[in-house]
Amino acid sequence: MGDLDLMFNPQSIAVIGASRNPKKIGYExxxxxxxxxxxxxxxxxxxxxxxxxxxxSYTSVTDVPGNxxxxxxxxxxxxxxxxxxxxxxxGIKTALVISSGFREMGNAALESKLLSIARRHGIRMLGPNIxxxxxxxxxxxxxxxxxxxxxxxxxxxxxxxxxxxxxxxxTNLYRIGVSAVVSMGNKADxxxxxxxxxxxxxxxxxxxxxxIEGANDGRRLIxxxxxxxxxxxxxxxxxxxxxxxxxxxxxxxxxxxxxxxIYDAAFRQGGALRATDFxxxxxxxxxxxxxxxxxxxxxxxxxxxxxxxxxxxxxxxxSGVNVWSxxxxxxxxxxKFMPVFGNFKNPVDLTGQAYExxxxxxxxxxxxxxxxxxxxxxxxQTAITDPVSIAKSVIDxxxxxxxxKTVVSSFVGGSQCDDAMKKLDEHGIPSYxxxxxxxxxxxxxxxxxxxxxxxx
Amino acid sequence: MGDLDLMFNPQSIAVIGASRNPKKIGYExxxxxxxxxxxxxxxxxxxxxxxxxxxxSYTSVTDVPGNxxxxxxxxxxxxxxxxxxxxxxxGIKTALVISSGFREMGNAALESKLLSIARRHGIRMLGPNIxxxxxxxxxxxxxxxxxxxxxxxxxxxxxxxxxxxxxxxxTNLYRIGVSAVVSMGNKADxxxxxxxxxxxxxxxxxxxxxxIEGANDGRRLIxxxxxxxxxxxxxxxxxxxxxxxxxxxxxxxxxxxxxxxIYDAAFRQGGALRATDFxxxxxxxxxxxxxxxxxxxxxxxxxxxxxxxxxxxxxxxxSGVNVWSxxxxxxxxxxKFMPVFGNFKNPVDLTGQAYExxxxxxxxxxxxxxxxxxxxxxxxQTAITDPVSIAKSVIDxxxxxxxxKTVVSSFVGGSQCDDAMKKLDEHGIPSYxxxxxxxxxxxxxxxxxxxxxxxx
Numbered sequence: 058m059g060d061l062d063l064m065f066n067p068q069s070i071a072v073i074g075a076s077r078n079p080k081k082i083g084y085e086x087x088x089x090x091x092x093x094x095x096x097x098x099x100x101x102x103x104x105x106x107x108x109x110x111x112x113x114s115y116t117s118v119t120d121v122p123g124n125x126x127x128x129x130x131x132x133x134x135x136x137x138x139x140x141x142x143x144x145x146x147x148g149i150k151t152a153l154v155i156s157s158g159f160r161e162m163g164n165a166a167l168e169s170k171l172l173s174i175a176r177r178h179g180i181r182m183l184g185p186n187i188x189x190x191x192x193x194x195x196x197x198x199x200x201x202x203x204x205x206x207x208x209x210x211x212x213x214x215x216x217x218x219x220x221x222x223x224x225x226x227x228t229n230l231y232r233i234g235v236s237a238v239v240s241m242g243n244k245a246d247x248x249x250x251x252x253x254x255x256x257x258x259x260x261x262x263x264x265x266x267x268x269i270e271g272a273n274d275g276r277r278l279i280x281x282x283x284x285x286x287x288x289x290x291x292x293x294x295x296x297x298x299x300x301x302x303x304x305x306x307x308x309x310x311x312x313x314x315x316x317x318x319i320y321d322a323a324f325r326q327g328g329a330l331r332a333t334d335f336x337x338x339x340x341x342x343x344x345x346x347x348x349x350x351x352x353x354x355x356x357x358x359x360x361x362x363x364x365x366x367x368x369x370x371x372x373x374x375x376s377g378v379n380v381w382s383x384x385x386x387x388x389x390x391x392x393k394f395m396p397v398f399g400n401f402k403n404p405v406d407l408t409g410q411a412y413e414x415x416x417x418x419x420x421x422x423x424x425x426x427x428x429x430x431x432x433x434x435x436x437x438q439t440a441i442t443d444p445v446s447i448a449k450s451v452i453d454x455x456x457x458x459x460x461x462k463t464v465v466s467s468f469v470g471g472s473q474c475d476d477a478m479k480k481l482d483e484h485g486i487p488s489y490x491x492x493x494x495x496x497x498x499x500x501x502x503x504x505x506x507x508x509x510x511x512x513x
Numbered sequence: 514m515g516d517l518d519l520m521f522n523p524q525s526i527a528v529i530g531a532s533r534n535p536k537k538i539g540y541e542x543x544x545x546x547x548x549x550x551x552x553x554x555x556x557x558x559x560x561x562x563x564x565x566x567x568x569x570s571y572t573s574v575t576d577v578p579g580n581x582x583x584x585x586x587x588x589x590x591x592x593x594x595x596x597x598x599x600x601x602x603x604g605i606k607t608a609l610v611i612s613s614g615f616r617e618m619g620n621a622a623l624e625s626k627l628l629s630i631a632r633r634h635g636i637r638m639l640g641p642n643i644x645x646x647x648x649x650x651x652x653x654x655x656x657x658x659x660x661x662x663x664x665x666x667x668x669x670x671x672x673x674x675x676x677x678x679x680x681x682x683x684t685n686l687y688r689i690g691v692s693a694v695v696s697m698g699n700k701a702d703x704x705x706x707x708x709x710x711x712x713x714x715x716x717x718x719x720x721x722x723x724x725i726e727g728a729n730d731g732r733r734l735i736x737x738x739x740x741x742x743x744x745x746x747x748x749x750x751x752x753x754x755x756x757x758x759x760x761x762x763x764x765x766x767x768x769x770x771x772x773x774x775i776y777d778a779a780f781r782q783g784g785a786l787r788a789t790d791f792x793x794x795x796x797x798x799x800x801x802x803x804x805x806x807x808x809x810x811x812x813x814x815x816x817x818x819x820x821x822x823x824x825x826x827x828x829x830x831x832s833g834v835n836v837w838s839x840x841x842x843x844x845x846x847x848x849k850f851m852p853v854f855g856n857f858k859n860p861v862d863l864t865g866q867a868y869e870x871x872x873x874x875x876x877x878x879x880x881x882x883x884x885x886x887x888x889x890x891x892x893x894q895t896a897i898t899d900p901v902s903i904a905k906s907v908i909d910x911x912x913x914x915x916x917x918k919t920v921v922s923s924f925v926g927g928s929q930c931d932d933a934m935k936k937l938d939e940h941g942i943p944s945y946x947x948x949x950x951x952x953x954x955x956x957x958x959x960x961x962x963x964x965x966x967x968x969x
Contacts, residue, residue, distance in 0.1 A: 085896055162854065188896075201896050203927065217820025219865055223894040226927025227946075270823065296823040299830035305860055306823045334824065334949040364673025367726065367752040367762045368790065374755035398618065404761055409675055438679040440541055440644075440657050471659065471682025490683075493790040 060181040061247075061255045064151035065192045065237070067126035068097045070199065071118050071149070073140055074131035074156075075101030075109050082155060083131045085201035086189065087112075092205070093191075093198030100125065119147050127151045129189070129199050134158030137185065138171050145178025153199060154184035160243050161186050172245045181251075187242035188218045191225070193235060194261045200225075200238065209234010210263035210346035211339075212256045214249055216241045216270045224268075224335065232482065233339055234346065236262045248273055250281035257285040263346040264290040266338050267329070270297055270306045275323060282327030287513045290345045290505045292338045293329040295320050328508040330501045337497060344465060344487045344498040350506040351463040353430030355381035356499070357423045358404035361411040362437030365469055366404030369433060369492040376500035380404070381429070390422050409439045413450040420451055424458035431463040431499055435492055436477070438470025448477035452484045465499050467492040516637040517703075517711045520607035521648045521693070523582035524553045526655065527574050527605070529596055530587035530612075531557030531565050538611060539587045541657035542645065543568075548661070549647075549654030556581065575603050583607045585645070585655050590614030593641065594627050601634025609655060610640035616699050617642050628701045637707075643698035644674045647681070649691060650717045656681075656694065665690010666719035666802035667795075668712045670705055672697045672726045680724075680791065688938065689795055690802065692718045704729055706737035713741040719802040720746040722794050723785070726753055726762045731779060738783030743969045746801045746961045748794045749785040751776050784964040786957045793953060800921060800943045800954040806962040807919040809886030811837035812955070813879045814860035817867040818893030821925055822860030825889060825948040832956035836860070837885070846878050865895045869906040876907055880914035887919040887955055891948055892933070894926025904933035908940045921955050923948040 070090065076083035087101055087109055100121045101114035108114060115121050118128060118140070128144045130137055130152060137156050144152055152175065159168040168185065175182045183190060189200030193208035202222040207229055215221035221240050228235050236259070239252055249267060256262045265285060272278045285291050297306035298317045324331045332338035356378050360366040373380045380403050383391075388401040394415060400406035407415045416434070423432045434451050436444055448468065455464055466481050466488045468474040478488035489495040526546065532539035543557055543565060556577045557570035564570060571577050574584060574596070584600045586593060586608060593612050600608055608631065615624040624641065631638045639646060645656030649664035658678040663685055671677035677696050684691050692715070695708055705723060712718045721741060728734045741747050753762035754773045780787045788794035812834050816822040829836045836859050839847075844857040850871065856862035863871050872890070879888045890907050892900055904924065911920055922937050922944045924930040934944035945951040 080897070082896075203896075215820075217818065219818030219893040219895065220820035220925070222896065223818070223821075223926040223930070226894045226930060227925065230927045230931060268820070270820070296820065296827055298827045301830050301836050302823050302827035305819070305826045305856075305858075334828075334947050336947045336949075362673065362675030362679070363761070364671075364676035364724070364726070364752065365679075367758050370761045371752055371754045371758035372790075374757050380757050400761075402761075437675040438682045439675065440538075440659075440678065441536070469676070469683065470679040471686045474679070474682060475686060491790050491792045493792075 060150060061251065063126045064181065064183065064190065065255070066195045067151070067197070069100065069123065069125050070095070070097060070127045070129060071100040071102050071121055071125045072129045072131070073102040073118055075103050075114060077107060077109050082201045086129055086131055086155065086199060089198040089200055089204050094196040095198070096196060098123070118143050118149070121147070125149050127153065129153045129155065131155040134164065134167060138167070138174055141171055141174045141180065145174065145180060150180055152180050152182045153187060153190055154182055155187055155189060155201070157186040159185045168243060168245050175246060182246040183239070184242040185245060186218070187240035188222055189240055191235070191238040193237065200240070202238070203229060205229060206238070207232050207234050209236060210261070211235050211342045212237040212239070212259070212262040212265045214239045214241060214252050214265065215268040217268060218242065220268060227339065231339070233343055244273060250277045253281040253285040253291065257288055262289065264292065264342040266292045266294070266342050268294045268335070270295065275319070279323045279327040282324070282329045286328030286505070287509060290342070291329040292341050293324045293331050294335055294338050295331070328505070328512065330505055340489060340494050340498045341501040344502055347485045347487050348463045348465070349461045350502055351430035352461055353428065354379045355429050356431045356433065357381060357429050358433045358435065359407065359416070359419050359423065360404050360435040360437070361407050361409055361439065361442070362435070363400070363406055365435050365437050365492050366406055369435060369496060370404060372493045372496035376496060378496060378500050378503060387426060391419065394418050410441070412442055413446055416447050417450040417454045420454035421458055424454065424460050424462055429462065433492070433495055433499065434464065434466040436468040436474070438474055444468050444470065444474045444477035445480060448480045452481065452486060455486055463499060463502060465489070465495040467495045516606060517707065519582045520637065520639065520646065521711070522651045523607070523653070525556065525579065525581050526551070526553060526583045526585060527556040527558050527577055527581045528585045528587070529558040529574055531559050531570060533563060533565050538657045542585055542587055542611070542655060545654040545656055545660050550652040551654070552652060554579070574599050574605070577603070581605045583609070585609045585611065587611040590620065590623060594623070594630055597627055597630045597636065601630065601636060606636055608636050608638045609643060609646055610638055611643055611645060611657070613642040615641045624699060624701050631702060638702040639695070640698040641701060642674070643696035644678055645696055647691070647694040649693065656696070658694070659685060661685060662694065663688055663690050665692060666717070667691050667798045668693040668695070668715070668718040668721045670695045670697060670708050670721065671724040673724060674698065676724060683795065687795070689799055700729060706730070706733045709737040709741040709747065713744055718745065720748065720798040722748045722750070722798050724750045724791070726751065731775070735779045735783040738780070738785045742784030742961070743965060746798070747785040748797050749780045749787050750791055750794050751787070784961070784968060786961055796945060796950050796954045797957040800958055803941045803943050804919045804921070805917045806958055807886035808917055809884065810835045810959070811885050812887045812889065813837060813885050814889045814891065815863065815872070815875050815879065816860050816891035816893070817863050817865055817895065817898070818891070819856070819862050821891045821893050821948050822862055825891060825952060826860060828949045828952035832952060834952060834956050834959060843882060847875065850874050866897070868898055869902055872903050873906040873910045876910035877914055880910070880916050880918055885918065889948070889951055889955065890920065890922040892924040892930070894930055900924050900926065900930045900933035901936060904936045908937065908942060911942055919955060919958060921945070921951040923951045
């Protein structure tokens, strides 16, 4: 880890270009760092030296008393090189360069100059052209994105700034817990591979989600994906799959997107799970940060509705999740408490008359059986049962039967089902509004588990 | 239409098996009919003849004074044939047989007997084994599903009862407007093809969504799909795509699902749009009931973020939506008000600094150009712009430029984006939390439009 640790866990931060004007990025940065609850020292730096949000500010970072672990630079592009020089003199070893106006605007020379200054001083630099860095364990929201982030186990790396900020909003809205948000920007110094290496060893990160449009060094990227993916899931999102998409990406970030097939092969080789859209990517990591990976290939589907059972079976079959044919002994277990017109095969159809007790027992039986690796709990809204208290039973059974299996759920229906799913999510049983999304997440977890077993 | 019109627009309904016990289906039915605001005459019938919810009840339907257009039958299976006989004597011509315990439980003979009685009296029968029928124009909620349904233009036909009730909840939760919900049950008499024929001529229905597990008469189904699909979109959902899924379907409804490939070919031949899951199916019909079909193949993408623009381009390319290369004259129009570092090709990248004015103008320009058939409006949450007021600008521009093009939108981000999308939805501009869902819906509309142009 070395250098990057100072960037993620700084004892002190200087915001250079800090502003009192709420419309400025230099204001947002200070305000978000404060709002996030950062407990280290914070030094605003600006040319005027005026007080900012009640804090004394400095006209130069060299005037700051004591050490500075991280410089957050948000001044116009033309001044950044000089500021970096000052950071070097101050002995700062990590920097976030928020400022834009470099290679992405055609100013490659300015960016090279900046990089050489940083290198000369041994400064690790993220950016330029980023919206910042968020890291929940140090309660550091050094971004001009959202002020509030829901903490959790997902590290999110993004090459697109706009998308990254929007994603922060998305994770809030759907209460998806994040350990880190990293805006990569122009990647003059730090690249995805550095970040992957960091998150591999970061105990606060359980899964990595990476949005990428193009890489500087493909071989290095594959190697670091592989190192990380053997210890935790890496989900990759890459746009520019089609010719027109790639051409749009080129005019966006200047990335030479390269043939998509090469990336696709690289992800597969490195063990990254490629998602088709970001909602799917978040679906996957939501499961991977909440539940252990499935210890066996056999999956059991529990349902109160035949229709959703069939849909789920289709989705499992199409994505390589094994809908295990229930042996007689296990069928007998279910027959003990299920109505005679239920279905004792797999999917196990508890029927529309399945109440809390039925769900509790069937989850209990499924978790107990050592042949089963994963359980999909389905509920279809009925006129006679209460989804919220059925969710409660499922939670109770999971907590009682705690056993290292993967449990996912989908409660199909209206607002009561939505409430039930929030409860399940809160108790670490990932829930999805349609069964296909639960299956897609489980299938991705299986793919990762198989990769790890082959290469781990 | 003939017979079925009495079923959808009855002047009077008898609920046979009406109950005062809130746990009974015969209670739910009466209660939902009242809650739905049905304005015709309602006659509860039960063996005790006790008052029900303040209404006089009758011990036999033959005792009811005046005509009965629709009988809703919810008595134990063994009594249904006799009740049907009484309905015939009363001169009733349409019946919903809610009761279960027929072919789906192995009692095929009982079902045949029931059918022959209905036929003898010229009664059109829906069911048995259904949760009922909802039709918004007559404010008739003759179901034991949810009491509240959001009225609109989607007719929803379902072979799975459990799924149908859950779907009613889903449409409420996402405020998807429904003209009809039809539970098909065992399809002893009325089949999907009858319903398709009805909805083809129903001015209140703009699109049909059909969930099917298997059909009695494939040829007839294709023909009626084709008749309907040449006048309005028909979206089909069929589970049992895989071998295990088909086998689960067989034990669920007793349907011989048949080879999925045959259905797939049949849907294509008939012009039905096959969705892979019900969320997708609802996404599609949401667009189709809100916006006109695209008058030309050229699609324009407007965005404030390069990343989402690239994703959207990929999705368009992969689903057959033509991302039109903007000619110089149109690029010049955009250049007049966009920042120089914007992108004037397609996607048009208005940049993260795009405010209300920018969105208004670019939507205005797009709607005015006769070469453009559809517009995808994207917004990616930023720290400096307000999604709700940007949505307002988009709505204003669409209302001012009303011109028969298809407009869809996706606002990516947190709760403010969610609020913005609710506003867009309310004003008939369908909005989706990820761009890929907007594109999938637009692509389906294009497929239907092409089918109609070939066969209409």
